[in-house]
Amino acid sequence: MQYIEKEKYQQRLVKRQRTGKIFEIMCIISITIGIGMLALLLWYVADQGLHKLDWQFLISFPSRFPERAGIYGALLGTLYVIGTGGLIAFVLGVGTAIYLEEYANDTRLSRILQVNIANLAGVPSIVYGILGLEIFVRFAGLGRSVLAGSLTIALLILPIVIIASQEALKAVPSSIREGGFALGASKWQVVSILVIPQAFASILTGVILAVSRAIGETAPLIVMGALTFVPFAPDGFMSPFTVLPIQIFNWVSRPQHGFHEIAAAGIVVLLITLILLNSVAIFLRHKFSKNLEG
Amino acid sequence: MALILEGILDPRNYSNKRWRAGIFEQIIKVILLLVSAISIITTVAIVSVMIFEASLFFQNVSIFEFLTETRWTPLYSSKHFGILPLVTGTFLVAFGAMFIALPLGLMSAIYLSEYAPDKVRQVIKPVLEVLAGIPTVVYGYFALLFISPILQSISESVKVFNAASAAIVMGIMILPMVSSLSEDAMRAVPRSLREGAYALGATKLEVSLRIVTPAAISGIVASFILAISRAIGETMIVTVAAGQNPTFTFSPFVPIQTMTSYIVQVSLGDTPTGSIEFQTIFAVGITLFTITLTLNMISQYIVRRFRNVYD
Numbered sequence: 001m002q003y004i005e006k007e008k009y010q011q012r013l014v015k016r017q018r019t020g021k022i023f024e025i026m027c028i029i030s031i032t033i034g035i036g037m038l039a040l041l042l043w044y045v046a047d048q049g050l051h052k053l054d055w056q057f058l059i060s061f062p063s064r065f066p067e068r069a070g071i072y073g074a075l076l077g078t079l080y081v082i083g084t085g086g087l088i089a090f091v092l093g094v095g096t097a098i099y100l101e102e103y104a105n106d107t108r109l110s111r112i113l114q115v116n117i118a119n120l121a122g123v124p125s126i127v128y129g130i131l132g133l134e135i136f137v138r139f140a141g142l143g144r145s146v147l148a149g150s151l152t153i154a155l156l157i158l159p160i161v162i163i164a165s166q167e168a169l170k171a172v173p174s175s176i177r178e179g180g181f182a183l184g185a186s187k188w189q190v191v192s193i194l195v196i197p198q199a200f201a202s203i204l205t206g207v208i209l210a211v212s213r214a215i216g217e218t219a220p221l222i223v224m225g226a227l228t229f230v231p232f233a234p235d236g237f238m239s240p241f242t243v244l245p246i247q248i249f250n251w252v253s254r255p256q257h258g259f260h261e262i263a264a265a266g267i268v269v270l271l272i273t274l275i276l277l278n279s280v281a282i283f284l285r286h287k288f289s290k291n292l293e294g
Numbered sequence: 295m296a297l298i299l300e301g302i303l304d305p306r307n308y309s310n311k312r313w314r315a316g317i318f319e320q321i322i323k324v325i326l327l328l329v330s331a332i333s334i335i336t337t338v339a340i341v342s343v344m345i346f347e348a349s350l351f352f353q354n355v356s357i358f359e360f361l362t363e364t365r366w367t368p369l370y371s372s373k374h375f376g377i378l379p380l381v382t383g384t385f386l387v388a389f390g391a392m393f394i395a396l397p398l399g400l401m402s403a404i405y406l407s408e409y410a411p412d413k414v415r416q417v418i419k420p421v422l423e424v425l426a427g428i429p430t431v432v433y434g435y436f437a438l439l440f441i442s443p444i445l446q447s448i449s450e451s452v453k454v455f456n457a458a459s460a461a462i463v464m465g466i467m468i469l470p471m472v473s474s475l476s477e478d479a480m481r482a483v484p485r486s487l488r489e490g491a492y493a494l495g496a497t498k499l500e501v502s503l504r505i506v507t508p509a510a511i512s513g514i515v516a517s518f519i520l521a522i523s524r525a526i527g528e529t530m531i532v533t534v535a536a537g538q539n540p541t542f543t544f545s546p547f548v549p550i551q552t553m554t555s556y557i558v559q560v561s562l563g564d565t566p567t568g569s570i571e572f573q574t575i576f577a578v579g580i581t582l583f584t585i586t587l588t589l590n591m592i593s594q595y596i597v598r599r600f601r602n603v604y605d
Contacts (some may be wrong), residue, residue: 009350016497016499018499028399030401041440047440100330112598122590124554130579131336135343158332162333220531248431252434252435252439
């Protein structure tokens with residue numbers, strides 16, 4: 001009695017392998033669609049905006065006439081808000097990560113903190129805008145200022161900074177800490193002299209990636225009350241402001257084609273900024289991994 | 295040398311120093327604890343702000359009307375406060391986005407995990423991640439000015455602002471999230487399972503679909519749910535491209551409004567704080583927050599509860 005007929009098996013095998021080949025091609029097509037869309041988007045933005053991008057565009061204020069409008073105020077606003085917000089998130093985030101990784105034992109408190117951070121990372125960014133509006137703008141009376149915007153952004157990227165810093169601290173081998181303790185160093189000496197310098201490049205990479213996410217955030221700052229038309233540069237922490245993505249949003253929402261073109265030019269500036277920041281992050285990561293080997 | 299050692303290790307001096315250092319250590323620890331508390335305070339603040347302001351709203355509007363009425367017109371003179379049009383608008387776009395991201399993301403994950411040579415994978419993976427890093431306002435621009443005109447040229451019934459173009463672009467945006475998390479889950483499936491199947495004569499397709507995918511299913515499903523949650527909370531694509539019309543419809547080709555884009559619309563206007571129009575953003579906000587939090591928790595639960603551990 002023959003369980004498997006050779007001929008039938010051969011026929012089926014050819015068919016099975018053909019199905020496999022078709023599936024592989026479909027998979028490749030799927031990936032190509034994703035990457036193709038990216039290419040299409042970049043090409044379209046460059047095609048629409050590149051010819052509007054000149055020095056004048058970078059140093060002009062917005063205007064009712066698209067030919068004269070520029071992004072100076074928005075660029076400075078982004079610099080102020082993201083710079084300050086990133087700095088605040090850096091201090092708070094690294095502090096929290098140090099507490100969780102180096103100080104907290106696996107207590108109930110630290111588990112609550114950990115779950116809480118994971119959940120905060122999944123809160124839609126617009127909800128942070130509502131929080132900023134209520135707590136910083138109205139309750140703390142900061143108004144719709146650079147400071148209120150920075151604090152909102154800081155809370156928004158805080159979970160990302162914490163998680164990245166925790167990963168960086170975890171990667172520092174415990175033998176380094178034990179060596180320090182064996183020489184009689186105190187906890188803080190071990191952390192500040194031995195652990196943080198080891199993890200610093202990696203922490204910085206995480207912070208830069210978080211900041212590059214914050215630069216593109218539009219919704220929370222709109223809800224918090226950033227203006228959409230700002231014909232002046234922010235002159236301090238209490239000044240009203242706008243940021244680059246809000247300026248782009250404002251131009252996209254207008255019906256005239258001229259504004260759509262300068263919106264594309266603004267997008268080119270935004271994307272170039274992001275590329276620069278990410279290159280720094282990749283460079284740091286590369287340098288850091290070399291250090292570990294050496 | 296002896297003198298120096300004596301100076302440092304002089305018992306009185308040493309214990310005095312240690313005592314002071316101990317205080318310093320305690321202060322550092324308290325500061326770090328306080329800093330950590332900020333993330334808890336943030337959560338408490340989000341929840342209490344939402345509940346407080348939404349409770350003011352629900353003093354004027356019954357929860358029953360809020361959940362069952364099919365008109366949402368708080369900004370008009372004849373006011374109706376039914377959140378259903380915003381919810382259907384939100385889910386229309388989110389499910390549309392999943393319709394794109396789910397098959398493309400899963401197939402990309404299978405390719406990267408099972409088929410792609412290492413060199414190809416090392417190039418493709420970061421490029422896909424770039425998609426997730428592009429600011430959403432840029433996607434909004436692309437949806438409104440590139441995708442929407444294409445859809446309009448296909449059919450004349452498509453309006454300038456529509457759910458479909460927002461959904462297509464959002465699908466591309468969340469694709470890397472689905473593919474990257476699913477791929478992680480698939481790569482965590484041990485080699486021995488694959489080798490066992492190959493030894494029994496399975497083809498690569500059969501190993502991918504019948505062995506690896508089922509073994510990684512908890513991670514894959516979790517990535518889908520996270521991606522839906524992300525799509526529901528996404529704001530700028532829908533604000534730019536999907537319109538500002540809260541209509542109770544399931545047609546993807548007409549203007550709609552999502553929960554997030556409604557909040558932006560109110561924020562851009564000059565609604566006086568404290569008015570019922572202003573309070574609506576908290577009622578909508580708490581609905582949005584509850585939906586996304588629930589989805590995130592389900593996703594975390596699935597990963598914890600249904601993870602297959604191979605050791």
